[in-house]
Amino acid sequence: MLSPRAFARIPLRLQLLWLVAGTVALSLAVSMLTAVVLDWGLHEDQAARTLETAARSAATAASAAVAFDDDIAAAEALRILATQKEITAAAVYRLDGERLAVHGDASLPPARAGPAAEHGPDFSPLHTTTHLLRPIVFDDSTLGWIYLHADLAEFRARYLEQTALSVLASLCGLGLAVWLGMRLIERITRPVRGLADLAHRVRDDGNYSLRADAAEAGGSANEVAELVAGINAMLAEIEQRNWELGENRRELEQRVAERTSALDQVNVSLLAQKRGAEEANQAKSRFLAAASHDLRQPMHALSLLVSALDDNLREHGEAGDRWTETRRLADLIEASVRNMGNLLNDLLDLSRLDAGVIVPHPVCARVDEILDRLSARFLPLALKKGLRMRFVTGHMEVETDPVLLDRILANLIDNAIRYTDSGGILVGTRRRAGGGARIEVVDSGIGIPGAMLERIFEEYFQLGNPERDRDKGQGLGLSIVKRLADLLGCRISVRSRPGRGTHFSLELPPCATAAPAPARSEHAVEPAALPGRDGLVLLVEDDEVIVQAMRALFAQWGVPLITASGIEEALRALDAAGRAPALVLSDYRLPGGCDGIGVVARLRARYGGDMPAILVTGDTGEEAMRAVAASGLTLLHKPLHPAKLRALLSHVLK
Incomplete structure (x- = not known):
């Protein structure tokens, strides 16, 4: 069947x-x-x-x-x-x-x-x-x-x-019915076969002037005749439309040729504009790379000089209207320098994110090491403001870019300090059920209304600052946090109650492989038998203005300071002093092919692997930030506020 x-x-x-x-x-x-x-x-x-x-x-x-x-x-x-x-x-x-x-x-x-x-x-x-x-x-x-x-x-x-007899009669009836059916079928299929042949010829030759023979349909009133007449009418209409389409196609080809010529001219212009835009973008990238360092250097020096001036006024000033006005002006200059530095940092970071020059390089990083560096940077600032700050860490490893994660957490902690007037700040970590870690920054500050939680990540959006107080920033910090979090592919969430505080949470994925153990210098030796460390600070910096500002500032603070522009000069100065430094402050970018990491490594090889050292730099390039993160050294960015530097010195030298 x-x-x-x-x-x-x-x-x-x-x-x-x-x-x-x-x-x-x-x-x-x-x-x-x-x-x-x-x-x-x-x-x-x-x-x-x-x-x-x-x-x-x-x-x-x-x-x-x-x-x-x-x-x-x-x-x-x-x-x-x-x-x-x-x-x-x-x-x-x-x-x-x-x-x-x-x-x-x-x-x-x-x-x-x-x-x-x-x-x-x-x-x-x-x-x-x-x-x-x-x-x-x-x-x-x-x-x-x-x-x-x-x-x-x-x-x-x-x-x-x-x-x-009945079967025989049935078979005779069947034969007669089949014979009659074949006669009828032949009358139906003959014109249908003719239509099929016509369709094949039209398809193969593309000749729509062909017509079906109406006489084969056997009459004008049956359905087959109607089908033949309909197909002939359709072929006539297609023939007419093809003629019209040919005329339209010729007209369209002429128009397309004219438009193509015009588009070619436009494309040439667009390509020129595209090359100009690419060159402008490259120039922008070069400017950002240069501005990130060159603009921070004078800002850093200006900040240090203003602080030295302030300390000088405090120590040697005399009471009177002139002294009071000079002191007020110095305070205004200091505030302006601080706000300008913060704005410069945020604008440069935002520009680099918009330009797409920041590319994450995830590695298996230890959360406790990142939080330890943040604790050294922000604990003095919180203490200065009278706030309690607590870091709760554990040995957790996550897959992330430690440089970008450091920037995210620094902005969140800085925001918490700015908007918290009393109480405290908690920075803690928790293990996630599926692996990885959750880092939380909780403060007891002014809080955020629920209707505003979606807007806090917008650029220049601020709460509780209608007068645009520069001490509370420019409203760029959380925008940078959101963009960096998206770049890392991690989820950031926020909960808040007005008047009770804010809770930020950052979820990080687990490591694909185990994190490497912190590297130690192969040249580290036991500390040399030199006189004990008594507060001497070594500054390695090649910018003479910054050196002079630091000398004035340290003199005001009463902290002995030795300065050098490179490692060889630093070693000679220390040999001449006959003392080991209690702390090394080094710029990252130095002349002579040696950076701040190499300077610290040479000094620790001579004076001991546990010698405190801090890098201070105006460089924000990814390569430099990754090298610093790999070294495990504490990093401070220029322009550095003297109060933060003083609090850090007090914490380290104590």
Whole structure:
């Protein structure tokens, strides 16, 4: 039997032939099956009536013999059944079931019979014989029993003969229907084949002037004729549209050529503008790299000089209006320098983020080491403001860029100090359930209204600063935090209650590999047997203005200071002093091919690996920041506020 998919692939003519032949054959089969069943029922009824009639006739004839128990008369009565050829055996039984007389094959009737064995004839197609047992009744009294056994061969022969005639008639009808169907199918499929041939020619040649022959459709009123007329009309319309499209295409080609020429000129102009924009962007990048260092240097020197001036006024000033006005002006200059430095840092960082020059380089970093460096930087500032600050760390390793993470946390902690007037600040870490760590910065400051939580990461957005107090920043810190967090792919969230404080949370992923152990200098030796450290500070700085400002500032503080522009000069100065420094302050970028990290390494190799050292730099380049982070040294950015430096010195030298 063909599947639906295979049936769909055969020609339409054969499909219709299958459909006509199948439908007619199914109809004839159903009709023939119905006739066979009905004929069987009619023959069965007729045979049953014949046997019942014979049984009643024999019972009537044998009733007297049964009544008088005359077996000879009973046998004579059964002889009337001899004319019924289909009856092969018969028997008469007394009322008690004993057989009285037999006709025909004596082995067929049962030896006894009674009411329990009474039954009619069974004409099941599976049986070749049938029998019945009926009572012999006289005046409503049962005298005995009559038994008949019949052969169904003749009955079946007559039935099969009639069935064969019915099948033959059905087959003749099927043949006639198929012949007529083929004639009709040919009239339908001939114009359809013509349409198919026409479609192939139109497709292959692209000639839409061809038309189908309407005469093959056999008339103008049937559906096939309507199909032929519709296809001819469609071809005529396509031919007309193709002509119109050709005209439009020629006109369009002319317009496209004109526009293409104009676009070529525009593209040339755009390419020139693109090259100009790329060159401007490169110039911007170069400016940012240079500005990050060159602008911080004079700002750092100015900050130190203003602080020295302030200390000088405090120590040597005299009471009076002139001294008071000079002191006020010095304070204003100091505040302006501090705000200018903060604004410079934020604007440079924001510009570098916008320019896309900051690319994260994630490594497996230890959170406690990053927080230890932040603690050294911000704890003095919190103490100066009268705030409690606590760092809760643990040995946790995360996959992140430690330089960018340091910047994020520094901005969050700086914000917490600025907007907290009393109470304290907590910086802590927690392990995440799926690995990694969560770093939290919690303060008891002014808090943030719920409606404003989504806006705090916008540029220049500030709360509680309508007068634009420069001491509270420019509103860029959290914007930088959000951009750096997105750059690192870590999630930052915030919860806050006005008047109760703010809670920032930063989620960091776990390390793919274990974090390396902190590297130690291979040249580290035991401390030299020199005089004990008594507060001497070594400054390695090549900017003469900054050196002079630091000398003035340290002189005001009463802290001994040795300055040098490089490592060799520093070693000679220390040898001449005959003392080991209690603290090394070194610029990162130095002349002569040696940076601040190398300076500290040389000094620790000579005076001991545990000698305190701090790097101070105006460089914000990624390469430099990553090198400092890898060294494990504390890093301070220029311009450095003298109060922060003084608090740090007090903390270290103590």
